[in-house]
Amino acid sequence: MQELTIPINEETIRCLRVGDPVSLSGVMMTGRDTVHKWMVETFIYNTRQPQGDDLDVYEVIKPLLNGGVIYHCGPVVAGLETREHQFVAAGPTTSIREEPYQGDVMRHFNLRGVIGKGGMGPKTLAACQEVPGVYLHAIGGAASLIAQAVVKVVEVYKLEFGVPEAMWVIEVKDFPAVVTMDSHGGSLHAEIESKSRTVLEELLVIE
């Protein structure tokens, strides 16, 4: 088990290989569908004018994401009325939906880690090699267990996106994950996809 502290430096990333179990500590941010679309349209492709507090939020997340980690997660949160937020359940959501955006988000913010489930495609894999960064697979559905690794909710931005879609800045300790895409072009997902395809083709010819 390799211990990683956020922010993560380039050297550490280059040492990580597909299949390595890791344990993360430090401050990271959640972000899923709405956040990725918002980031890309407002700040990267500039197809949408910044509105409301967009620019202020951008300025505070920039340093957080530099060398940082984004977590594809839509948590269950307690303490919404009192703003004493606490994560109750916080497993990963399916990452592939962010495939159109993720590579550009990684390059723009110098993001070193993306946590989610199900893996991502070639665009993200290319960004992992360039930035460099890694894709970390958390255990899908292990929501109560992962919530215990969240020691503190530091801040929340864009709560108007809805609780699952907001950007939750969280401090984690010993957050468990497995490297499934590394900075050397390795992808466990591509490997399993192709191996299982071969078996499928064999099974399909049996009547």
Place this chain on the structure above:
Amino acid sequence: MVDITEHFLELVRLAATDLPPDVEISLTQALEREKTGSAARGALETILKNVEIARRDSTPICQDTGTPIFYVYYPEGWSTRRLRAQIESAVAKATQRTYLRPNSVDPLSGKNSGDNLGGNYFPTIHFEEVEGDTLTVDLMLKGGGCENVGAQYSLPNTALGAGRDLTGVRKVVLDAVHKAQGKGCAPGILGIAIGGDRGSSYLASKEVLFGKIAEDNSDPQLAELETRLTEEANQLGIGPMGFGGQTTVLGTKITSLNRLPASYFVSVSYMCWAYRRRRMIFKDGEVQYE
């Protein structure tokens, strides 16, 4: 009519936080089949630890508490209108108590209602009048990740060489499992409906998931196909979370329904390992949960 909102609330809590015993046993057996130190075994260990924590702390097993799908079998004389109001009020309360995540989103405005209510389909409630004096309510929480990898095929399917028979059914189901990879939080359970129209077929593929994993199909042909599909899906080697490994699916449940001469649909509902389904039985003022 009596107010049983509190009983519905307990049903939701139980479904969201306490995995049914047959699923947990099946996951434990899957763990024993994986090599020590493998990513697959690690994933199953984490899953089982998580199940324990969720039960102990009454917190959601998975943060995606899905679409709450209710099947209400009510005796003559009960008002379905009142039952709906009580279920909806229980669902809103369960959301407040964080047993459920606010999950109901208006597709046009993108707004999350915040309380898991919204229109006639959220939560989904099916009503059926039954004989006798027992009210039985089944609840399933169906998450989005696994719902997204569900699939419907119209047979024949030339690309897969699948004709209108059980051999064809077998082929398209294996294709669906391959396409799903680990994305539906494998190891999953397959709910399969053969026949019907597009709507009824999908519905039946979910209804069949209310059965226990180990329960044998009463139709010997389908029972055989269930066993074979589970074995062959596991040969694909996708494994827990798609990490590679022995167990890709924990089980397969198949049902069939009459079709039109022109149509032959096969619908696959993929249920993730967080196979949350619970039953409540209400009789003579007493409530029981299964």
